Amino acid sequence: MSFFFEVLISGLLAGVMYSLVALGFVLIYKASGVLNFAQGSMVLFAALTFVSLLEKGWNFWAVLVVTLLAMLVLAIVIERVVLRPLVNQPQITLFMATIGVSFFLEGFAQALWGTEVHGLELGIPDKPFEFMGMMISQFDIVAAGLSGVLVASLALFFSKTRIGRALRAVADDHQAALTVGIPLQTIWVIVWSVAGLVALVAGLLWGSRLGVQFSLTLITLKALPVLILGGFTSVPGAIVGGLIIGGSEKLAEVYVGPYVGGAIEDWFPYMFAMLFLLVRPEGLFGEKRIERV
Amino acid sequence: MFYRECGQFKSGYAADQAIFPILQDKIAMGVLLAVAFIVVPLVATEYWLGSILIPFLILSLAAIGLNILTGYAGQLSLGSAAFMAVGAFAAYNFALRLPMLPLVVDFILAGVVAAAVGILFGLPSLRIKGFYLAVATLAAQFFITWGLTRFGWFSNNSASGVITAPRIMMFGYELTSASSRYLLTLSIVAVFALLAKNMVRSQIGRAWMAIRDMDIAAEVIGIKMLQTKLLAFAVSSFYCGVAGALWAFLYLGTVDAQAFDLNRSFEILFMIIIGGVGSILGSFLGAAFIVLLPIFLNVVAGLFGSSLHADTASHFEVMIFGALIIFFLIVEPHGLARLWQITKEKLRLWPFPH
Numbered sequence: 001m002s003f004f005f006e007v008l009i010s011g012l013l014a015g016v017m018y019s020l021v022a023l024g025f026v027l028i029y030k031a032s033g034v035l036n037f038a039q040g041s042m043v044l045f046a047a048l049t050f051v052s053l054l055e056k057g058w059n060f061w062a063v064l065v066v067t068l069l070a071m072l073v074l075a076i077v078i079e080r081v082v083l084r085p086l087v088n089q090p091q092i093t094l095f096m097a098t099i100g101v102s103f104f105l106e107g108f109a110q111a112l113w114g115t116e117v118h119g120l121e122l123g124i125p126d127k128p129f130e131f132m133g134m135m136i137s138q139f140d141i142v143a144a145g146l147s148g149v150l151v152a153s154l155a156l157f158f159s160k161t162r163i164g165r166a167l168r169a170v171a172d173d174h175q176a177a178l179t180v181g182i183p184l185q186t187i188w189v190i191v192w193s194v195a196g197l198v199a200l201v202a203g204l205l206w207g208s209r210l211g212v213q214f215s216l217t218l219i220t221l222k223a224l225p226v227l228i229l230g231g232f233t234s235v236p237g238a239i240v241g242g243l244i245i246g247g248s249e250k251l252a253e254v255y256v257g258p259y260v261g262g263a264i265e266d267w268f269p270y271m272f273a274m275l276f277l278l279v280r281p282e283g284l285f286g287e288k289r290i291e292r293v
Numbered sequence: 294m295f296y297r298e299c300g301q302f303k304s305g306y307a308a309d310q311a312i313f314p315i316l317q318d319k320i321a322m323g324v325l326l327a328v329a330f331i332v333v334p335l336v337a338t339e340y341w342l343g344s345i346l347i348p349f350l351i352l353s354l355a356a357i358g359l360n361i362l363t364g365y366a367g368q369l370s371l372g373s374a375a376f377m378a379v380g381a382f383a384a385y386n387f388a389l390r391l392p393m394l395p396l397v398v399d400f401i402l403a404g405v406v407a408a409a410v411g412i413l414f415g416l417p418s419l420r421i422k423g424f425y426l427a428v429a430t431l432a433a434q435f436f437i438t439w440g441l442t443r444f445g446w447f448s449n450n451s452a453s454g455v456i457t458a459p460r461i462m463m464f465g466y467e468l469t470s471a472s473s474r475y476l477l478t479l480s481i482v483a484v485f486a487l488l489a490k491n492m493v494r495s496q497i498g499r500a501w502m503a504i505r506d507m508d509i510a511a512e513v514i515g516i517k518m519l520q521t522k523l524l525a526f527a528v529s530s531f532y533c534g535v536a537g538a539l540w541a542f543l544y545l546g547t548v549d550a551q552a553f554d555l556n557r558s559f560e561i562l563f564m565i566i567i568g569g570v571g572s573i574l575g576s577f578l579g580a581a582f583i584v585l586l587p588i589f590l591n592v593v594a595g596l597f598g599s600s601l602h603a604d605t606a607s608h609f610e611v612m613i614f615g616a617l618i619i620f621f622l623i624v625e626p627h628g629l630a631r632l633w634q635i636t637k638e639k640l641r642l643w644p645f646p647h
Contacts (some may be wrong), residue, residue, distance in 0.1 A: 035424050084622040091424070096566045097622050099559060111608035144485060202336030221431070221555075228428045261443045270432035274417055277429060281420045293510045 006136075007254050008247050013140035015246015016147045017209075020202040021223035022230065022238040023151065024195040029232045030171045031191040033091055037098045041105035042196055046071055047203030047212045048109045051118040069154070071196030079188045106217060115204025118212040120204065143205045146157075152202055154194070155235055163190060171233070224267035229276055231286025240284060245269045294641040311492060329479055343471035343544075349584045350475075350482045351539045356564040356576035357489050358532025363562075364571035365493050367505025368418050369426060372433035373533050374557035378550050379437060380405040380534025381541035382447045385456040388542075389449055396461060400481065400538045407534020408527040410437070415526025419519060422508075434555055439551040448549070455549040458542040474543045481539065485532060490573045492528070501525055502571075512599040524576035533561075567621050569630030578629040588615065 021039060028036040049070055053063040082097050158164040169177040170187050178184055206216055226245045230237025252268045282288055298315045313319045328501045337346065359373045384403035387394060394402070414433040422427050441447045449456070461468040461477075468474050492498055500521045504513035512518050541548040560583055568579020590610050625632055 034426075082619055082623075089622075089626050091572070092363075093566070093622055093626050095424070096563070097619050099563075100615045100618035100622065102456045103618070104612050105615075107608040107611030107613075107615065111605055111612065115307070115604060224431060232424065234424050263439065263443070267432060267435035267439050270429070270435055274421075274429040274432045277421045278417055279427055281422065281425065283425070291509045293507065293513055 004251075007250050009136060009245040010140065011250030012243050013137070013144050013246070014250065014292065015226075015242040015244070016144040016239075017202065017205055017242075018219070018226045018246055019230075019238045019242025020147045020150070020198065020224050021219050022204065022226040022242055023154070024198040024202065025223060025227050025237065026230075026232065026235055026238045027191055027195045027198065029152070031167050032094075032170070032188055034083075034094045034098060035232070036195070037095060037103035037220065038078075038105055039195065039199060039223070041109070042071070042074070042199035042215040043203040043206065043219065044212075044214065044216045045074070045105050045109040046196065046200035047120070047207040047216060048113045048118070048148070048201065050108040050204060051120050051207065052113040053211045054120075055118065067200055068197065071200060072193045075189050075192030075196055078192055079185060083188055084185065088196055102217070106214070115214065118207075120208040120212050139209070143209075146201065146205065150198065151235065151239055154198075157194075158235065163187075167191060222269065225273040228283055229273040231283030234283070234285035237283060237285035241273075245272070248272055296637070296643075298641075312493075312494075326483070329483075330476070334475060337472075337475075339471045342475045345584060345588065347471070347475055347478050347544045348540075349580055350478045351536050351544055352561065352564065352566060352584060353580040354482050354485060354539065355533050355536035355561050356568065356580050357486060357573060358529045358536065359561050359631070360565045360571065360573065360576045361489060361493070361501070361532065362529035364565055364569075364575075365498060365505060366501040366522065366529075367508075368522065368525060369423065370413075370430045370529070371427050371555070371558050372414065372430040372437075373529075373561045374553040374555070375434045375437035376407045376530040376533035377537030377557065378441055378553035379410050379530075380404060380537030381553070381637065382441050382456060382541060382550070383407065384422050384538035385458065386447065386449075388459050389637065392459075396479075396542075397461060400535050400542075403538040404531040404535040407537070408531040411526045411530020411533075412523050415523050415530075418500055418522050418526065434558055438550045438554060453549065455547055456541065457547045458545075461542060465493075468543075478539055478543050481535070485535065487575060489532070493573065497521075497524065505571075534618045563618060565628075567618070567628055569628030572628065572630035574633065575628050575630030578633070582629065586617065590614070611632055 012155075021043065024042070025036055026040040028034055028039075039157055046067060050063055050067045053066060054060065058066075078101060082101060083094075086094055086097055158167060166177070166182045166187055167190070169180070170184060174184060177187075190242050202219075203212070203216060207220060210216065222245075226238060226241040229244060230239070230241025249265055249269050249272075252272075253262075253265050256268075277283065296315075296317050301316055303309045303314070303491030308314070313322055333346070334342070343599050355373060356378055358376075359370060362368050362370050362373075380403040383406035383550065384399045387399045387402050388396070408431075414430065417429050418426055445451070445454075448454050451457075461474070463473075463477065466473075468477060493501070500511070500516045503514070503516055504518070504521055504525075511521075525585075537553065540552070545552070564583050565576060566579070568577065569575025587610065590613055594606050594610065
């Protein structure tokens with residue numbers, strides 16, 4: 001039984017990291033209705049920039065500030081060059097544009113910083129410790145804690161501040177938001193910057209776990225089922241979805257995997273999320289769609 | 294001056310419903326087909342036929358398949374490559390286990406198998422919509438490639454999961470040269486493109502478009518959601534399946550499930566977006582663009598890229614590819630097919646604009 005819980009907890013902790021990536025998607029989808037496929041590339045770009053500057057011998061905090069500035073510049077550029085000309089286009093066009101952005105970013109990040117795998121040491125000890133007879137990684141706990149803090153502050157930011165309210169207004173209705181004087185472009189820059197910040201945190205946590213390398217972009221694919229399970233528009237949904245996907249994925253791999261030949265982690269989350277959607281088509285916390293002719 | 298329909302009168306419903314109502318279009322299409330069937334095999338080199346034209350045609354077929362589903366029926370799918378994989382492996386197994394079947398029958402059966410799988414993965418579309426559906430179709434993508442790699446039966450227990458196409462026989466002759474394979478591909482693609490064109494102009498196509506534009510309204514006016522959506526998935530997967538079979542048999546010869554990964558799905562999606570969503574012509578234009586772009590970039594890189602490191606060059610290629618996609622979406626969100634339409638309108642007035 002303790003093995004079961006050990007698997008479950010390691011899955012849940014991994015799930016928190018998935019939800020961190022999913023969070024970046026949710027932020028942008030909420031404010032602009034864009035499914036931002038470039039989130040994974042933003043994770044890679046942020047992490048690569050951070051680690052490369054760090055290896056040049058810069059101070060940790062200086063690197064952090066510079067990377068954040070880089071993400072801000074990236075947000076501004078994306079808004080000006082990609083989003084602004086594509087206002088009022090169908091969602092699928094914007095989605096394709098973000099795939100274009102992701103290609104560009106992947107090429108750019110690697111052309112700039114090279115392709116080799118960088119190790120990243122954040123100073124968080126990665127020693128497993130024993131808790132009620134289970135081995136739990138200390139790093140996972142810290143990562144989960146960090147993610148929790150980030151999510152909580154984002155939730156507060158969305159519900160309590162002026163900008164947060166403006167964001168929600170934009171998400172509800174672009175035109176109405178413009179009518180009451182909310183600057184759409186500024187809002188988009190803010191959202192993409194915040195998504196950049198989330199990407200940086202995700203990149204650092206994943207990077208110190210897996211090494212900063214190209215395969216970081218693949219965690220996008222793990223975030224997508226989390227996203228549809230939790231609902232595209234819900235911050236808590238991203239968290240709960242991440243936990244469910246993380247936990248069930250690890251349990252399925254350990255308990256079901258051996259019977260069907262293993263390596264089911266790649267598709268299990270998608271199947272799981274799809275079956276779940278058959279019951280609740282808008283995800284756990286997604287807004288219920290009311291359709292009228 | 295030359296491209297004008299005045300003086301061409303229609304005296305019956307058949308003439309009114311023709312695919313090319315204008316004489317000039319008919320002539321142009323005839324010339325195009327003649328060039329494709331007769332001139333190209335004579336002129337083109339082995340490299341052009343085998344490495345550019347054949348993949349272009351096959352990917353056009355897959356793009357038509359996705360266009361039927363996404364462009365006409367409005368169901369966004371990110372799993373088209375998986376259905377190509379189903380087609381490829383199905384055709385391989387039919388050829389292996391039922392060797393008496395003619396090749397073309399193998400291809401059709403492969404399409405049918407892909408269609409069946411497509412219906413299965415299309416079922417969620419009755420409940421799930423939009424991006425939720427798009428992500429759900431990723432389940433098909435990952436599950437199918439996993440299954441084809443994991444279970445040895447599909448690849449006849451080959452150790453590496455690679456399938457090798459048998460010798461390709463048509464009417465007792467073996468097709469070995471690139472030009473003969475090109476001609477077979479071209480014939481199949483031409484027939485299926487014609488079928489698709491007629492399908493989307495018929496009642497089925499109109500039902501699909503009604504669902505695309507607003508499914509609730511379509512249901513209200515009496516379009517059966519279940520049949521119509523699943524039919525779109527079936528037809529789309531059939532096309533992708535045939536394309537996959539052609540890819541394995543006539544283009545690569547040996548192929549494994551990883552040749553049909555997510556990137557291939559995205560590639561096909563790019564084709565229909567750049568070519569034009571909801572346009573058969575657009576599928577061809579988009580496929581041509583996506584196939585030719587890397588070659589063009591390579592040539593450009595070769596001109597003044599010898600100083601660049603190979604790695605860096607490939608990164609720049611990816612960057613330019615991404616930037617071009619964004620550029621095209623901004624300049625013409627309706628795709629190359631729309632550009633062609635604009636050109637035709639301009640031509641009708643030329644050279645007297647008023």
